[in-house]
Amino acid sequence: MWTVLSVEIRKLNRSLALLLAVTAPCLIGVFAFFNITRFDQAGPWDRWLLTSVGVWAFFMLPMSVTALTALVGQMEHAPRSWDHLRGLPVPRWRLYAAKALCVLGLVVFMSVLNLAITYGAVQLAAVVKPAIRPTGDPALLQTGWVLAKVLAAALLMIAIQFWAALRFASFVPALALGIGGTFFAVVATAAKQGVFFPWQMAVNVMGEGWRHDTALALGGGLGTVALIAAVAHLAWREAR
Template sequence: MTAAPFLAPLIVEARKLNRSLAALLAVAAPSLIAIFCFFNMLRGKAPQPWEMWMGSASAIWAFFMLPMSVTALTALVAHMEHGPKSWDHLRALPLPRWRLYAAKAVCVLAVVALMSAAVLAMTWGAVTLGAAIKPAVQPTGAFDLATYAGTMGRMFAAALLMIAIQLWVALRYASFVPALAVGIGGTFFSVVATSAKQGVFFPWQMPVNMLATEAWRVNTALGLGLGLGAVVLVAALVHLSRREVL
């Protein structure tokens, strides 16, 4: 079996995203973090290490912007079919239904990965620009791209469970309300229960646990987020391919 049968729906989904507001979302969320860092730099009076700036950007991303971006992105991807009521047409095509949903999942994961990389790139650009305007706050220390990228990669992996849950709900229900309720509710409890030790088991808190100083928190959140995320994603594909959309 060749990859061509799966590439076809994947290319179609990518083209749909290109014509949607997904590109705007992918740029807007990282840009907000970069703008925040830029103006914070201009307000500063003393230089801070690169680690502080990149760590702050990563924390904002994992803590708030990533969950909200996933909520918006999955709702957007699902609404491209729910809105025009095109599921009946798609599910009547002569190909396994799971490929339709798998293509959407791959596209969502790809966009989230690009947004994660954009957070690093835009934050670096914002801090560099801020230092050029105000040399007194030039960041100190080395810019350790490998370390920052590794942290962001672990955040992406730990977020798989959250992404799978959000996509499952968004694709399952024609109304965008259930998906938004799950996303907003998950982010809310993640924010108000930040210091809770049990947060390591909460999908919406797993990405931010990649910044924890305790190794067990990092390993537990990463293992559960990636491992259970893969299981939930497969379960979602099986479930969605066998049911009608409500």
């Protein structure tokens, strides 16, 4: 398994995946910097850090997963290299599992980088405008725990996007699914039923009560099952 995974990592190093992984968090950092400098008075650290996590969960995470899974799928679809991969003396499920692990690893990396860049953006804003230097403690551990729950709740959405990107040779179905899912998640943010919508689960887990518990249980629990099922279905389909 490690050999297959290392090959996938080398493929990502030669692709635009790392550029995407850095660009998306940087955009949120730029937004955080200019948003903070609009104020004339200081605010607490957790306001800025949790706002960054909220923006990530609400919009940038779904769009990044859409682009990332489409990119991973096209690495094999575009050059028609699946026939070569399926001819290797390796269980086919490992090929898809390695790609899924790479996607999850990059999403985790992007999430942590988003938090780090936001922290730096706030510090830079405080240097440029000392009057708005945040008060209190950054509470990075607590913010990191919220971020971990966001990632867990997003697992179902990631599994769906991953399956669509590898199932269809064209990148259009996966992109349409991701854009459509993000669109409905944005326009129906306040809908009570939104907690059951995979593209809204990441942001719903930042709340409290039943919405938090439902989003975390469905997104994390059902998402794990869905990702395993996606790998199994893709491997089974190619074996026929």
